[in-house]
Amino acid sequence: MRTNWAGNHAYRAARLHRPTTLDELRAVVAAAPSLRALGSRHAFTAIADAGEQVVLDGLPADVMLDGDTVSFNAGLTYGELAEHLEGRAALHNLASLPHISVAGAIGTGTHGSGTGNLATAVRALELVTSDGEVVTARRGDPDFDGMVVHLGRLGVLTRLTLDTEPPFAVAQRVFEGLSWEALSEHFDALFSAAYSVSVFTRWKDVDMVWLKGRDALPETLYDATPATVERHPIIELDPVNCTAQLGRPGPWWDRLPHFRMGFTPSHGAEVQAEYLIPREHAVAAIQALRALTLPHLLVSEIRTIAADALWMSPAYGRDSVGLHFTLERVPVDGVLRAIEAALAPFDPRPHPGKLHLKPGTYERADDFETLAARLDPRGAFVAQA
Structure with a gap:
């Protein structure tokens, strides 16, 4: 039985194809009544599931x-x-x-x-x-x-x-103990303090702020203090597999991710959900989430994302804030209902590969369906699960 990365979804696909040429792939796709491509399986929903699946790792990299x-x-x-x-x-x-x-x-x-x-x-x-x-x-x-x-x-x-x-270098520094007052008062400046900024929290306190900079990183961050040791996003865990911190520069590919390429991520211990809301509602949405009790939460991450023009992107047409939730791998529908109710006034768009109960609203959704009907007239790629 094939499952996704987290083990919370067992694929129903009866057959997995691994073509080695483009022509083989074309034949597979044309013959399959129901098909989805399967990647690294780091989706927590049934988005990659269908009657049959195909993987591309048999094709040449051809970079x-x-x-x-x-x-x-x-x-x-x-x-x-x-x-x-x-x-x-x-x-x-x-x-x-x-x-x-x-x-x-x-x-x-x-x-x-x-x-x-x-x-x-x-x-x-x-x-x-x-x-x-x-x-x-x-x-x-x-x-x-x-x-x-x-x-x-x-x-x-x-x-x-x-x-x-x-190629460019990136340095990473972690700050601890930022107050909610400082985050709310300086939200825009905080998230402009470095090339990439992530806030980690369990919603009682701000656990950490991770700054990744292509230029000089700030030495101070409002009322937070610089970490003197390396940290894992879940503060109690060993940071051995996290990318290097403490302001040490390294290549872009070894600092922009939170985790190093040279290890295999843990499987089965967690599930994830994420919602993107318009950036102007960030402070109000954070206040709404702080009022909740969220059982099974391991950690949340707050990030900003620039607007884009891609029809079905969760950041389509609006500068956005991503509110991410890493949860224990247990039934979490009740937690999702509470999160979605708290975020409902802010027009949340869920990440389609992560757990959610309600879909988001997209201005170009009808255009996307028209495009899908034209490219897939026999409905082979219509979601089946």
Whole structure:
């Protein structure tokens, strides 16, 4: 039985395909009555489930740098891609874990912190539609903004071209003991204090603020104090597998994530939920969440994400704040109901690959469904679970 990363979902797919050529993949896609692509399985919902599944790790990596772009097999993980880019190019941002597949992160609008979500780096894409045809699109093409965050609904994403920039160094510093008063009063300045800013909390106190800087990091942060030892986002845990802190600079790929590439993330111990709300409501939403009692919560993370134009991105059309919840792997519907009720006045959009009860509202949702009907007229990629 195949399960997702957390073990909270068992895939019902009766068959897993691992093609080794594009032609084999096209034949698989054209023949399957119900199909989804399976990446690194770091989704906590049934978004990757269908009657059959296909993985892309049998296809060549085929990484090609060309000027300020890199193209590659979309099934690569960010860690694998970074190995190919080492010393030659960099990406603008990474998620907390480098172990996730690029296609999966792009297809669900996954983000880092501060800049636009990871999907905003997509310059061009290639996917195989349900009739086995190869469709390509480039930034600026009609419907391109609807194809990037594809939710697994449009076809199998086979190849991506991403924007790159010259390699850069990042240093990371952790501050502890920030007051809620300081966070509320200085919210915008706080989240502009570094290239990437993450606040970790269990909602009683602010446990930590992680700053990742491409330039000099601040020595002070309001009423917080600099940590004198390295920290894990869950403060009681050993930080041995976290990326280096204490202001020591390192390459972009080894500082932008919270966790190092050279270890396997723990499986089965947690599930995750996340909601993006308009940035202007951040302080009010935080106050609403602080009023809750949230059993099974391991830690929450607060981050900011720039607005984008990708139709089904949770940050579509609005600068956003991501409110993330890492929970024990137990039934958590009651916790989700409480969180969603508290956030309801702020128009939350849940991360589609993480646990949630209610979908978000998207202005271009009807346009996306029209696009999906055109690219998948036989409904092979319609969600079945």
